[in-house]
Amino acid sequence: MKSMAVNAINKKLTMDEMVAQAWVFFLAGSETTSNTLGYGSYELALNPHIQDRLYKEIVSSVDSEGEISYDELAKLPLLDAVISETLRLYPSVVRLDRKAKADYRLADTGITIEKGKCVEIPVYAIHRSEEYYENAHQFDPDRFMPQNRHKLVAYTYLPFGAGPHNCIGMRFALMEVKLAFVHIIQRFRFVRTEQTSVPLEYRKAVPFLSATSVVVGIQKR
Template sequence: MGGDTLISQSFTFLSAGFDTTSTTMSFALYHLAKNEAIQDKLRAQLKKVQKEHNGKLTYEAMQNVPYLDMIISETLRMYPVLPFLDRSCTKDYQVQETDLVIEKGTVIFTSLYGIQRDPELYPNPDCFDPERFSEANKHSIPSGAYMPFGEGPRMCIGMRLGLLQTKVGLAHIILNFKVSPCAATPEKMSYDLKSVLILPRDGVPLNFCRVQE
């Protein structure tokens, strides 16, 4: 891999990784603010892991907070940053049990937002429920029903970086602040329809109160 390729890939990581990460954190904090019990459970688990790692949120520590993984997964289910996948058909394909033929070169758009809020796949899909992604439950999610980073050889190259940034950001916030709704917090989230990404239309105003030791 040449120097120009390394530079361009690094730029892609940085340019594509900040807005997406901050948006995911914002949506997660919105639901944590509205679900105090979930927030308290996460904070307790973070404190436990932090203590086990000499008070530091190391890389290894971030791998041992399963409830944080569940919260981020549920956030990305409800708000996949890119709400659709676009792919080009590489050969003629006849859709099973139909007369429809998708011709080679046809661009296909798949609605991630629609799939991941399908009530047949996720009961009560508009309810924020991290338990969907617990060890006991996540294996029941059908293949292809959860793809916030895409799937296959062209899935998001920055997935691990994005997840780590989101974990660290949320961990530091929840350890230090109690998050709660304020007068300007919307009851229901609305989106910026001018953006190709799923972004909150009016931001995510919340209250932050420092946690007393």
């Protein structure tokens, strides 16, 4: 609180603040992205028919060297849907929190959030609620295909949060995960093995989703 009170123009970063920022960047930027790749590989191994569809979409979009342009990458609907569905089932940040800066009345619900009160938003529970997603625990990327996106209810899909404090790395993260899948899937196939746990088990490490073990086999195509 003391450091926030200083005039921003005169503010200099201390060594502790620099270390804290670097640490948050690794945790917020690296752990989340690698988790998404891990859970995505896991679901593709369990759903080979979806992996086959994705493979076809990828090989029909890359050039003869197996490379892809930024514009082309953004245009692959199934790749986008597979990653969105992975982030629905496995949101790295399982709950969001906010602290009210002022009293806030929630329309005609009769509920007022008082100034200073903390509000927890249970992202994981919302993402897996039958109220918003049919067969909520099932991996079904088609929910996020362009023809179905209009069925999504606002604020029920929050893998990157929402509002002024949402994730600043979202576009970069999505591009990174897409590019990694394009390069891996055109050369390898993810497969279920005897060591693949179904269902996954989690550590009690809220607010981050952390499975005890995500093992998938990899076969060369």
